Amino acid sequence: MTRTPVWRAIASTLTNEIADGHYRSGDKLPTEAELSSRFGVNRHTVRRALAELADQGLTHARRGAGVFVMADPTDYPIGKRVRFHQNLLAAGRMPDRRILTLQTRPGDAEETAALALPVGAQVSVYEGLSLADNSPVALFRSVFPAQRFPTILTDLEQLLSVTAALERGGVADYTRVSTRLTAKTASATQALQLGIAEGAPILRTVSVNADPDGKPVEYGHTWFVGDRITLVIES
Amino acid sequence: MTRTPVWRAIASTLTNEIADGHYRSGDKLPTEAELSSRFGVNRHTVRRALAELADQGLTHARRGAGVFVMADPTDYPIGKRVRFHQNLLAAGRMPDRRILTLQTRPGDAEETAALALPVGAQVSVYEGLSLADNSPVALFRSVFPAQRFPTILTDLEQLLSVTAALERGGVADYTRVSTRLTAKTASATQALQLGIAEGAPILRTVSVNADPDGKPVEYGHTWFVGDRITLVIES
DNA sequence: TCTCATTTGTACGTATGTATA
DNA sequence: TTATACATACGTACAAATGAG
Secondary structure: OOOOOHHHHHHHHHHHHHHOOOOOOOOEOOOHHHHHHHHOOOHHHHHHHHHHHHHOOOEEEEOOOEEEEOOOOOOOOOOEOOOHHHHHHHOOOOEEEEEEEEEEEEOOHHHHHHOOOOOOOEEEEEEEEEEEOOEEEEEEEEEEEOOOOOOHHHHHHHHOOHHHHHHHOOOOOOEEEEEEEEEEEOOHHHHHHHOOOOOOEEEEEEEEEEOOOOOEEEEEEEEEEOOOOEEEEEO | OOOOOHHHHHHHHHHHHHHOOOOOOOOEOOOHHHHHHHHOOOHHHHHHHHHHHHHOOOEEEEOOOEEEEOOOOOEEEOOOOOOOOOOOOOOOOOEEEEEEEEEEEEOOHHHHHHOOOOOOOEEEEEEEEEEEOOEEEEEEEEEEEOOOOOOHHHHHHHHOOHHHHHHHOOOOOOEEEEEEEEEEEOOHHHHHHHOOOOOOEEEEEEEEEEOOOOOEEEEEEEEEEOOOOOEEEEO
16 A cells, blocks of 8 residues: 555645535635645645646636635536547547537527526527548537627637637636436438448537636537547546 | 747647657657656656646556556547546436346456456456336446455345445445446347347446556446436536 | 666755736 | 736655566
C-alpha cells in the first residue's frame, strides 16, 4: 500500500468540506496562500489539489479574483469536461465537421425545459456531421438560447467549434451537467447521412452543458455510429 | 489576445506529432529530460504539457518506465474521473437477478489481459440476467481471477451480489477503472434471453474494476436493452 | 536475488506575469 | 493606482517504480 500524496489528502479534505456545505455554490474558497498556511504546505502543493477539484468540475478559478465553488455541488461526485472535436483530435484522427443546418426557431417543450427557458423562447440550432478520416462517425444537434447568444450561428459557421463559439459569446468555460446514453437503430435518414445500413446500431447521447454559474448554455444530441466509435469513461 | 503559454504550445506540438503518426499506439515518448532539452524548457513545463495529454486520454505515464501513447485510437475518451450516478433502474423498481451460468475455466486472451493475469490462467465466470418488473433489462458477464477468489462462485450463488462476494473475498472496496460503451444489435441468443427481436439495439458496456492497490478484480460486460434502459451520467 | 541507473511522482523554493477588485 | 490572487516558469531535492545486468 502506497502512501497517499499530500495533495490528494488536501483535495479530499476540501471536497468533503464542499460536500458538507462548509462552502456553498458560488462561494470563494480561501486563497492559495491561506490554504498553504492552513495545511502547512507549499503553495504549489495546494495548487495541485485545487487543480484536481477544478478537473472534477467542483471549483473554478478566476485569475486575480479567487477560486469559486461551482454550482450544484450537492449532486456531487464529479463533473467532467467534454470537448468532442478536441478529443477526436487527441485520438490521432483527422476530425472534420460538415454543417447540415443552421437556424433560429421557437424551441419545443423539451428544448426550452433543458435550457431553462420560458415556453416558446427562441433557440438557435446547429445540426451537422462529424467525420474522422473522411468517414462519418456521428450526427449531432446543438441547441442554444438564441437571446443570450445572438451571433452564435455566424460564429459557428466561421469557427465550426461549439467551444470557440461559446467563448466568443462570453462563456470562457463550460461543464457537462448530465449525459444520457441509449442504444438505437439507425433511421433511413440517419443511415443515409452516416453512410450505414438502415437498422445498424447507433449510440445516442443527450447532454446538457452549463456555464460556471450553472446556467445551461447548450442542449446537445449526438448519434454515434455504433461500430466505429467506443465511448470510454475512465475514473 | 493573451500569449499562449509555453506548456500549451508543447502539448499542441506533441498532439500533432502523435496525430501525424510520428509516435504510434504503445510507443514510448521521449523522456521528460529529453523533451525539456528539445524544447529548451524546464522539466516541469514539459510535465504540465504531458499532464494535458494524459488528461485527454492520449498518453499514459508509468513511473520508472516512461510515457506511452495509449492504445486503440478508435476509442473515444469522454473524460476522466466520471462515475455513473447509476439511477439506471428507475426509482421504486425492484431489480432482480437470475443466474444463468457459474463456472471456472481457462481465461481467453482478452480476459487474462484485462485482469492482468498470465496467459491461460483460470477465471471464474458469472453470467446472468437483470430484471426489473419481471422484464429483462440486461445480460451480464462478470469474470474474476479464480486463484485469488477460490470461493467466489458459491459466494455469488448465495449473495447474488458482486460487491458482497468480493467483500467476502477480502476486497472491502473497489473502484471502476474504465468503462467502454458501444451500440450493438442483439444476436439471436441475446434476443432470446432478453425477450427482444433479433437485431434490436443493445447498449454494451465493458468495465474493469480494481481494488485499492489497483489490481483488477473484475472484468465485466453488460448488454442493456436499448429501448428499456438509459444510462445517466451526472456531474 | 540483488544492485543500480533511469524515469516518473511528489514537494518545496523563487520569481515574475496578468487579471481582478 | 495599488494591493491581491491566480498563472506561468524557472530551479532543487528526494521518493518510488521500473528494467537491465
